Structures are given as structure tokens and as C-alpha cells.
Ligand SMILES: C[C@@H](N)C(=O)N[C@H](C)C(=O)O
């Protein structure tokens with residue numbers, strides 16, 4: 001199909017912290033994921049623009065955004081699916097899915113077999129304190145596949161306020177959250193609502 005109009009959000013969004021977890025080994029597979037050839041955050045142009053709006057609004061309150069995943073090629077999702085079918089490989093279980101069977105991650109909605117990330121307008125992200133550069137408390141770490149990562153979980157008042165601050169900024173910029181994962185947001189008005197892309201993640 002035609003090449004999507006993706007931009008490097010690390011360049012397009014002033015102050016954005018980029019930590020592409022699936023390009024390295026610190027993720028729920030415990031190894032780099034297929035299709036991530038460079039640790040860059042690619043997003044469809046209107047999604048990058050909306051992210052810049054959220055980042056600018058948060059900056060006025062002393063916060064910034066750190067992204068963990070952006071555009072995700074279809075081959076990366078296929079890698080997730082293959083990995084989930086191999087019960088012998090549990091390298092990252094203790095850190096990422098201590099209380100769920102890896103074979104249930106799709107059925108429980110923690111990982112999608114057809115992901116909005118592959119359309120280039122979905123991001124996984126958290127808040128950082130601009131002064132210290134440190135991530136704020138969110139109750140659970142990114143990609144902890146557990147009910148405590150979802151809406152209505154019993155977490156500290158501080159973590160609840162931080163989740164709400166992130167969600168409010170993203171909402172105002174045009175993104176919708178996801179009830180099971182505090183870090184996952186999709187642009188409501190997607191430029192490619194019906195296209196799953198598979199071009200690898202490379203520095204543009
Ligand atoms: C795997 C996790 N970071 C995520 O993005 N989950 C949603 C459901 C997805 O895979 O689209």
C-alpha cells in the first residue's frame with residue numbers, strides 16, 4: 001500500500017522523552033521485538049501535533065511526557081502473538097505479568113492481535129516531573145498486565161491524581177484512553193482508521 005505520512009515525534013514534540021521499550025530488551029518479552037529497527041517514536045502527523053498540544057499544556061504545570069511505544073508495525077504484533085504461544089519462554093514474567101498466564105494476555109485485553117498502534121495514532125506514555133526528569137507514580141509500571149493498571153483500581157491518591165492529570169491532558173488534546181491500561185491513548189480522529197501498516201520502525 002501507499003507509504004503513511006509519519007513523523008519522528010521525538011523531533012516534532014519539544015521536550016518529549018522517548019524510551020521505545022520494544023526496540024530493546026526491557027519489555028514483556030524480555031528481548032527486542034521484530035520490526036523495531038531504531039528506537040524512534042513514529043506517529044501520523046495529526047497524532048504528533050496532538051501530542052505536542054498535550055506536552056505544551058503539561059509543561060505549564062511542570063510535567064512532561066515520556067513515550068514507551070508509538071507506531072507499532074504489524075510484524076511486531078505478529079511477534080507478540082508468536083511469543084504468547086510459547087509457554088516455555090517466561091523470561092519477563094515476574095516483572096510484567098506475574099499474576100496472569102501469558103497465553104491469556106490477548107483474551108484479557110492487555111495486548112491486541114490487531115492493534116491501534118499499527119495505524120500510527122496510538123501511544124503508550126507516562127508523565128515525568130520536568131525538574132527531576134523522573135517518572136511520577138502511576139500505581140503500576142508501564143505494561144504491568146494486571147487489573148491494578150486499569151480504571152477503578154485501588155491505588156494511592158497520588159497515583160490516582162497522576163493518572164487523571166495524564167488522562168485529562170490527553171483528552172483535551174483529542175485522545176481517548178483505554179480502561180485496562182492507564183498508559184494507552186488513541187487519537188479519536190485518526191487519519192488512517194482502517195489501515196494496518198507494516199513498514200518497520202526506522203529513523204526517517
Ligand atoms: C501491549 C500494550 N503496550 C498495548 O499497547 N496494549 C494494547 C491493548 C495494544 O496492544 O494495542
Ligand SMILES: [Zn+2]
Pocket residue numbers: 069117122123124183184185
Ligand atoms: Zn498501547
